[in-house]
Amino acid sequence: MTVAEVSTYLNSAVLGGTRADHGALARDIRDDSRTVRPGDIYVAMRGNNWHGLEFEVQAAGAGAVAVISDRPSSVLPTMVVHDPRQIMGHLCAWFYGTSPSTPRVFGVTGTNGKTSTAHFVDAGLAATGETPGLISGARIRGPGLQWVPVRTTPEAAALHQTLAHFRRSGVTACAMEVSSHAIDQQRIDGIRYRAMAFTNLAPDHLDYHGSMENYYATKASMFDAERTDLAVVNIADEYGRRLAATAGAEVWTCSSHDNAADIYADRIICDETGSRFDVHSPVGRAEVRLHTMGAFQVDNALLALTALIADGADLATTADGMSSLTAIAGRCQPIHAGQPFTAIVDYMHNTAGQQALLPYLRSLTSGRLIVVAGATGGRDPNKRRPLGKYAATYADIVIVTDESPEDEDPAAIRSQVLLGAHQARHAQVVEVPDRRTAIDYAVELARPDDVLVVAGRGSDPIQRYGARTVDFDDHLHLRHAIASSLHAHAIGDNMTRPCRA
Ligand SMILES: CC(=O)N[C@H]1[C@@H](OP(=O)(O)OP(=O)(O)OC[C@H]2O[C@@H](n3ccc(=O)[nH]c3=O)[C@H](O)[C@@H]2O)O[C@H](CO)[C@@H](O)[C@@H]1O[C@H](C)C(=O)N[C@@H](C)C(=O)N[C@H](CCC(=O)O)C(=O)O
Numbered sequence: 001m002t003v004a005e006v007s008t009y010l011n012s013a014v015l016g017g018t019r020a021d022h023g024a025l026a027r028d029i030r031d032d033s034r035t036v037r038p039g040d041i042y043v044a045m046r047g048n049n050w051h052g053l054e055f056e057v058q059a060a061g062a063g064a065v066a067v068i069s070d071r072p073s074s075v076l077p078t079m080v081v082h083d084p085r086q087i088m089g090h091l092c093a094w095f096y097g098t099s100p101s102t103p104r105v106f107g108v109t110g111t112n113g114k115t116s117t118a119h120f121v122d123a124g125l126a127a128t129g130e131t132p133g134l135i136s137g138a139r140i141r142g143p144g145l146q147w148v149p150v151r152t153t154p155e156a157a158a159l160h161q162t163l164a165h166f167r168r169s170g171v172t173a174c175a176m177e178v179s180s181h182a183i184d185q186q187r188i189d190g191i192r193y194r195a196m197a198f199t200n201l202a203p204d205h206l207d208y209h210g211s212m213e214n215y216y217a218t219k220a221s222m223f224d225a226e227r228t229d230l231a232v233v234n235i236a237d238e239y240g241r242r243l244a245a246t247a248g249a250e251v252w253t254c255s256s257h258d259n260a261a262d263i264y265a266d267r268i269i270c271d272e273t274g275s276r277f278d279v280h281s282p283v284g285r286a287e288v289r290l291h292t293m294g295a296f297q298v299d300n301a302l303l304a305l306t307a308l309i310a311d312g313a314d315l316a317t318t319a320d321g322m323s324s325l326t327a328i329a330g331r332c333q334p335i336h337a338g339q340p341f342t343a344i345v346d347y348m349h350n351t352a353g354q355q356a357l358l359p360y361l362r363s364l365t366s367g368r369l370i371v372v373a374g375a376t377g378g379r380d381p382n383k384r385r386p387l388g389k390y391a392a393t394y395a396d397i398v399i400v401t402d403e404s405p406e407d408e409d410p411a412a413i414r415s416q417v418l419l420g421a422h423q424a425r426h427a428q429v430v431e432v433p434d435r436r437t438a439i440d441y442a443v444e445l446a447r448p449d450d451v452l453v454v455a456g457r458g459s460d461p462i463q464r465y466g467a468r469t470v471d472f473d474d475h476l477h478l479r480h481a482i483a484s485s486l487h488a489h490a491i492g493d494n495m496t497r498p499c500r501a
């Protein structure tokens with residue numbers, strides 16, 4: 001594709017540059033000057049912090065052949081459009097040849113459960129003979145590629161590059177997490193969904209959306225017929241029921257406690273080995289056995305099953321696919337290192353997640369529930385006190401520590417969580433600022449039959465303290481802390497054991 005062809009597509013003449021510039025081959029489309037490589041077209045968008053054209057010299061220096069923006073660049077041939085963000089998704093779909101039908105795209109949106117449900121869809125697709133692709137906040141995976149993304153839902157250029165790669169690689173169907181930020185910022189424009197699945201809606205990201213009504217409206221916009229063939233909705237909460245009643249696409253409902261849903265679960269049993277339930281659908285009944293811990297995974301697997309059955313998949317084969325998942329990184333992920341207590345890493349970072357997870361963990365034990373809790377910087381500060389309060393309401397011991405403070409004062413974040421935890425007047429509350437030390441301390445506290453959960457970061461691989469980043473994987477460190485503790489106690493036992501005469 002040449003610059004001139006892009007200009008024709010946009011119906012925007014190239015301002016500046018020579019005929020040769022206009023005939024230059026455009027290799028990729030980039031929305032960030034820091035990623036521009038020779039031959040790319042840079043799209044300079046207006047944002048909350050910058051206007052992309054502030055980086056035009058950087059983009060030109062990196063070899064950009066042209067820029068698309070809402071006004072002419074002083075250094076690069078420019079195609080002017082009214083709102084670059086508005087055209088970005090459709091431009092990328094055209095430029096990368098993203099097809100509206102191959103791969104079929106199963107979107108998952110909602111406050112909690114997107115990553116888990118996307119992984120269940122991926123597993124169900126594999127079981128039914130599809131060549132699956134996965135675009136989730138935990139990983140992006142397809143034939144010949146796998147990486148850990150920075151965003152839950154990538155920017156439009158990255159999304160369409162990935163979908164075009166999937167298409168060339170023979171991917172027939174893809175599960176994709178769709179965040180409300182991505183919808184609001186039109187990252188997912190130009191993508192036709194085979195199904196869009198709704199998990200639930202609870203207070204989160206209200207610093208960004210301003211209100212639950214705006215948050216809901218952003219999500220709901222994805223369930224109209226021009227966006228998706230199928231609207232697959234968990235009707236467990238009021239927003240789901242409202243969405244099922246108003247969505248413009250063909251609606252399929254599911255529920256783990258309402259048999260009025262098109263597809264529902266009953267005879268649900270959840271324990272430390274996972275869950276089992278019966279699923280009832282218009283195409284029959286099947287028993288589902290989940291090996292992923294967490295009662296909330298029943299809802300996520302059921303939603304994934306419903307999306308795939310709505311697409312025509314075989315019920316029994318799809319159910320087998322759900323059973324093939326043994327764990328989802330950072331989502332109620334157990335650690336078995338020989339310790340005499342239950343050790344879990346989980347991503348709960350809002351009170352709805354706590355209300356789904358903590359009663360389940362409490363049900364697993366007659367011992368104590370120990371929670372390592374905190375809050376991440378740069379996210380809705382109004383979540384912090386409730387996070388502390390709910391953790392301390394359900395747990396016996398709460399250890400408040402850093403998650404990823406980003407550009408905020410870690411102590412100030414912890415103080416909000418501590419305030420909430422003390423308000424609960426239930427748990428023993430301890431502040432241990434350093435996360436590594438906090439996890440080590442929790443492991444030393446844990447007794448046989450206790451349940452210890454390290455919460456809030458899931459499988460996030462790094463902590464950010466301003467510009468400083470720290471490699472920190474909760475699962476790896478918790479496993480290491482347990483192993484070290486068991487080793488130290490073994491040595492201690494040997495040293496106190498009476499020597500043979
Ligand atoms: C709040 C939010 O989502 N902001 C997104 C938004 O930022 P913005 O509009 O303020 O853009 P800006 O920072 O002013 O930059 C303006 C333009 O200059 C460009 N730029 C900027 C700097 C530079 O050196 N060169 C350059 O070209 C940027 O790429 C951008 O196009 O547009 C930017 C790029 O277009 C995104 O990178 C940025 O995501 C920020 C980094 C972010 O943290 N987003 C999070 C909140 C997010 O998207 N989270 C959701 C999941 C939420 C959840 O479920 O927890 C996600 O999908 O990941």
Ligand SMILES: Nc1ncnc2c1ncn2[C@@H]1O[C@H](COP(=O)(O)OP(=O)(O)OP(=O)(O)O)[C@@H](O)[C@H]1O
Binds near residue numbers: 152177346348353
């Ligand atoms: N269906 C659910 N209902 C309530 N809580 C859930 C549900 N599924 C997961 N959770 C909780 O939310 C946490 C995050 O789960 P998951 O990563 O699957 O959701 P997500 O929507 O992708 O989250 P995020 O958008 O923040 O990445 C889990 O670790 C768990 O504590």
